[in-house]
Amino acid sequence: MYKVLLVDSDSISSMEMLQGMLEWNQIGFELDGYASKPAEAIALLNRNWFSIILIGMNTAHSDALFLCDYIRQKSRVPIILIGGSNDFQLARKALYYQVSDYLPNPVSPEELTSSLQAVKQDLDCDTDKNKALLWTPTDKDACPPVNIIEKVKEYVDDALNQNITLKQISISLHFNCSYLGQKFKYYENMTFNEYLLQQRMEKAKLLLENTDLKIYEIANEIGYTEIDWFYKKFKSYTGVSANEYRKMFSIIA
Incomplete structure (x- = not known):
């Protein structure tokens, strides 16, 4: 009998619904545990053996994808x-984590049974998969979401003249904000806000060197609506004022 872990923010009612939907024992599965949050699921996975994980997608997509990523590292x-x-975008992200299936609402008993039977066939053919939750330490090369970090950087490049927050980006990419921030710092060796400031200041330097734009126009080009704030950030970043920086390059030219 293959043990199933259900992870859903409304886990108790979901468990009751799923228990009544199928004859679990007849198809070789047992609903053996449930969790309402990724942290609870991870704690269960570290203590117990489960052969398959069902993750509810009705509410927090970012939490579900966070858990998928965590599991796939292990x-x-x-x-x-x-x-x-x-x-479609959500389904693409699910495929990135190599999920066995993605069943959007309304989920029918026939669809779920068919999906579970396909998983069971794989498990029956490979007894090693019964030991699916052998957690192993991970290193930088074992963590796959580098392409997600590149997506964040692309977003910054495309919207540098706008008000940008990591929360906005995490929503657009269907990721947990704090998780995305941790991953960004891990791969880039700087926080997201440090990276954003760097990109803005480097573009400001290029515009000061190569254009005749007014200072306030350059500030607007990189997302600053308050000129005094731009002046302060630029001097802190370069050690000189924007006007002094421009004069340095005009003398060189």
Whole structure:
């Protein structure tokens, strides 16, 4: 009998619904645990053996994807995402984490049974997958979401003249904000805000060197609506004022 962990923010009612949806024992599965948050799920996974994980997608997509990422750093345990919208971008992110299936609402008993049977067939053929949750230490090369960090940097490049926050980016990428911030610092060796400041100041330097734009126009080009704040940040970053910086390059020219 393969043990199933359900992770859903409304885990108790979801568990009751799922228990009534299928004859679990007849298809070789047992609903053996549930968690309402990623942290609870991780704690359970570290203490117990589960052969498959069902993750509800009706509410916090970012939490579900965070958990998928965490699991994939440690294990190849089958994951089925259930519920939520039939969103193409969300489905793409699910595929990135190599989930076994993604079943958007409405989830029918037939669809879920078929998905579980496909997973069971794989598990039956490979007994090693019964030991799916053998957590192993990870290193920098074992953590895969480098392309997510590149997406963050692309977002910054495209919207440098706008008000940018990591929260906005995390929502657009369907990721947990604090998790994305941690990953960014891990890969870039600086915080997201430090990177954003760096990109803005470097572009300001280029504009001061190569254009005749007014200082306030350059400030607007890199997302500063308050000129005094731009002056302060630029001098702190370069050690000289924007006007002094421009004069230095005009003398050189």
